[in-house]
Amino acid sequence: MGKMKIRLFPDGTIQMETEGIKGKKCTDYAKVFARLADAKIYSMEKTEEYYQEEILHLDETQHLKDN
Numbered sequence: 001m002g003k004m005k006i007r008l009f010p011d012g013t014i015q016m017e018t019e020g021i022k023g024k025k026c027t028d029y030a031k032v033f034a035r036l037a038d039a040k041i042y043s044m045e046k047t048e049e050y051y052q053e054e055i056l057h058l059d060e061t062q063h064l065k066d067n
Contacts, residue, residue, distance in 0.1 A: 004029060014039055018047075022054040 002021035008014055016033050018026040026049065034041050 002026075002029075004033065006033075018049070020049070022049050022052040024050065025054065026050060
């Protein structure tokens with residue numbers, strides 16, 4: 001599960017950092033947070049996780065119903 005770290009500075013600047021969110025999905029979190037905080041994104045630094053692919057694990061078990 002991913003995390004967001006949020007820092008508030010005395011001058012009103014907000015810094016948000018994602019952790020454990022791979023791929024471009026982290027930018028979606030930043031945009032949602034900016035809307036919620038009524039803030040503007042001035043810069044965005046991409047971490048190593050931005051360039052990694054998210055791996056999805058699917059459960060392929062089928063359950064049969066008794067009729």
